[in-house]
Amino acid sequence: MSCLFCRIVSGEIPASKVYEDADVIAFNDINPQAPLHVLVIPKRHIATLNDVGDGDEAIVGTLVRTAAAIASEKGFAERGYRTVFNCNAEAGQTVFHIHLHLLAGRRLGWPPG
Numbered sequence: 389m390s391c392l393f394c395r396i397v398s399g400e401i402p403a404s405k406v407y408e409d410a411d412v413i414a415f416n417d418i419n420p421q422a423p424l425h426v427l428v429i430p431k432r433h434i435a436t437l438n439d440v441g442d443g444d445e446a447i448v449g450t451l452v453r454t455a456a457a458i459a460s461e462k463g464f465a466e467r468g469y470r471t472v473f474n475c476n477a478e479a480g481q482t483v484f485h486i487h488l489h490l491l492a493g494r495r496l497g498w499p500p501g
Protein backbone atom coordinates (compact mmCIF):
# COMPACT_ATOMS: atom_id res chain seq x y z
CA MET A 389 0.00 0.00 0.00
CA SER A 390 1.75 3.13 -1.17
CA CYS A 391 -0.73 5.84 -0.20
CA LEU A 392 0.53 7.72 2.86
CA PHE A 393 -2.92 8.44 4.26
CA CYS A 394 -4.12 4.85 3.70
CA ARG A 395 -1.12 3.83 5.80
CA ILE A 396 -2.23 6.25 8.52
CA VAL A 397 -5.74 4.75 8.35
CA SER A 398 -4.30 1.23 8.73
CA GLY A 399 -2.08 2.31 11.64
CA GLU A 400 1.11 1.47 9.78
CA ILE A 401 2.20 5.11 10.13
CA PRO A 402 1.42 6.93 13.39
CA ALA A 403 -0.60 10.12 13.47
CA SER A 404 -1.76 12.48 16.17
CA LYS A 405 -5.45 11.59 15.96
CA VAL A 406 -8.11 13.99 17.11
CA TYR A 407 -11.17 12.02 15.93
CA GLU A 408 -12.03 8.63 14.44
CA ASP A 409 -15.20 6.77 13.55
CA ALA A 410 -16.12 4.00 11.12
CA ASP A 411 -15.83 6.23 8.06
CA VAL A 412 -13.38 9.05 8.75
CA ILE A 413 -10.27 9.91 10.70
CA ALA A 414 -8.91 13.33 11.69
CA PHE A 415 -5.34 14.04 12.75
CA ASN A 416 -3.04 17.00 13.28
CA ASP A 417 -1.10 18.14 10.23
CA ILE A 418 2.61 17.35 10.59
CA ASN A 419 3.51 20.84 9.28
CA PRO A 420 0.83 23.08 10.77
CA GLN A 421 0.02 26.36 9.03
CA ALA A 422 -2.13 27.70 11.88
CA PRO A 423 -2.47 27.02 15.63
CA LEU A 424 -5.15 24.47 14.73
CA HIS A 425 -4.40 22.53 11.54
CA VAL A 426 -6.24 19.24 11.29
CA LEU A 427 -6.74 16.98 8.27
CA VAL A 428 -10.04 15.13 7.99
CA ILE A 429 -9.93 12.17 5.61
CA PRO A 430 -12.19 9.31 4.52
CA LYS A 431 -10.92 5.88 5.53
CA ARG A 432 -11.69 4.73 1.99
CA HIS A 433 -9.14 5.83 -0.60
CA ILE A 434 -10.33 8.58 -2.97
CA ALA A 435 -7.38 10.18 -4.80
CA THR A 436 -8.65 13.70 -5.59
CA LEU A 437 -11.83 15.71 -5.54
CA ASN A 438 -12.15 14.80 -9.23
CA ASP A 439 -12.61 11.18 -8.16
CA VAL A 440 -15.57 11.87 -5.86
CA GLY A 441 -18.38 10.03 -7.58
CA ASP A 442 -22.04 9.18 -7.47
CA GLY A 443 -22.79 7.86 -4.04
CA ASP A 444 -19.92 9.71 -2.37
CA GLU A 445 -22.09 12.64 -1.27
CA ALA A 446 -22.48 11.21 2.23
CA ILE A 447 -18.77 10.77 2.89
CA VAL A 448 -17.97 14.28 1.68
CA GLY A 449 -20.73 15.63 3.90
CA THR A 450 -19.30 13.67 6.80
CA LEU A 451 -15.85 15.21 6.22
CA VAL A 452 -17.35 18.70 6.34
CA ARG A 453 -19.48 18.02 9.40
CA THR A 454 -16.54 16.41 11.20
CA ALA A 455 -14.37 19.46 10.52
CA ALA A 456 -17.12 21.74 11.84
CA ALA A 457 -17.53 19.60 14.95
CA ILE A 458 -13.79 19.66 15.67
CA ALA A 459 -13.67 23.43 15.14
CA SER A 460 -16.54 23.81 17.56
CA GLU A 461 -15.04 21.45 20.12
CA LYS A 462 -11.74 23.39 20.00
CA GLY A 463 -13.59 26.68 20.54
CA PHE A 464 -13.34 28.19 17.06
CA ALA A 465 -16.98 28.04 15.92
CA GLU A 466 -17.63 31.70 16.62
CA ARG A 467 -14.13 33.10 15.98
CA GLY A 468 -14.00 31.38 12.63
CA TYR A 469 -12.03 28.80 10.75
CA ARG A 470 -11.26 27.72 7.20
CA THR A 471 -11.75 24.41 5.43
CA VAL A 472 -9.88 23.64 2.20
CA PHE A 473 -9.64 20.80 -0.28
CA ASN A 474 -6.64 21.21 -2.57
CA CYS A 475 -7.07 19.46 -5.92
CA ASN A 476 -4.09 18.63 -8.14
CA ALA A 477 -0.95 20.53 -9.00
CA GLU A 478 -1.90 24.18 -9.22
CA ALA A 479 -3.74 24.01 -5.91
CA GLY A 480 -0.72 22.38 -4.27
CA GLN A 481 -2.12 18.91 -3.58
CA THR A 482 0.79 16.73 -2.46
CA VAL A 483 -0.99 13.72 -0.94
CA PHE A 484 -3.37 12.00 -3.34
CA HIS A 485 -5.98 10.79 -0.84
CA ILE A 486 -8.58 13.49 -0.31
CA HIS A 487 -8.25 15.46 2.89
CA LEU A 488 -10.12 18.44 4.21
CA HIS A 489 -7.78 20.94 5.85
CA LEU A 490 -9.22 22.61 8.95
CA LEU A 491 -7.32 25.79 9.87
CA ALA A 492 -8.02 28.10 12.79
CA GLY A 493 -6.45 30.18 15.52
CA ARG A 494 -5.08 33.11 13.51
CA ARG A 495 -6.41 35.59 10.99
CA LEU A 496 -6.31 33.86 7.63
CA GLY A 497 -5.56 35.92 4.55
CA TRP A 498 -7.83 36.14 1.55
CA PRO A 499 -7.30 35.60 -1.31
CA PRO A 500 -5.10 32.62 -0.43
CA GLY A 501 -1.54 32.49 -1.76
Ligand code: AMP
Nearest residue numbers: 403416417418419474480481482483484
Ligand atom coordinates in the same frame (compact mmCIF):
# COMPACT_ATOMS: atom_id res chain seq x y z
P1 AMP B 1 -1.98 18.95 0.44
O1 AMP B 1 -0.78 19.79 0.09
O2 AMP B 1 -3.30 19.68 0.36
O3 AMP B 1 -1.99 17.64 -0.33
O4 AMP B 1 -1.83 18.60 1.98
C1 AMP B 1 -1.08 17.53 2.44
C2 AMP B 1 -0.84 17.80 3.90
O5 AMP B 1 -0.44 16.61 4.52
C3 AMP B 1 0.25 18.83 4.16
O6 AMP B 1 -0.29 19.93 4.89
C4 AMP B 1 1.30 18.05 4.96
O7 AMP B 1 1.92 18.83 5.95
C5 AMP B 1 0.46 16.93 5.54
N1 AMP B 1 1.18 15.71 5.88
C6 AMP B 1 2.07 15.05 5.11
N2 AMP B 1 2.51 13.94 5.75
C7 AMP B 1 1.85 13.90 6.94
C8 AMP B 1 1.87 13.00 8.05
N3 AMP B 1 2.64 11.90 8.06
N4 AMP B 1 1.08 13.28 9.11
C9 AMP B 1 0.31 14.39 9.11
N5 AMP B 1 0.23 15.26 8.09
C10 AMP B 1 1.00 15.03 7.02
Ligand code: ZN
Nearest residue numbers: 391394433485
Ligand atom coordinates in the same frame (compact mmCIF):
# COMPACT_ATOMS: atom_id res chain seq x y z
ZN1 ZN C 1 -5.21 6.45 0.30
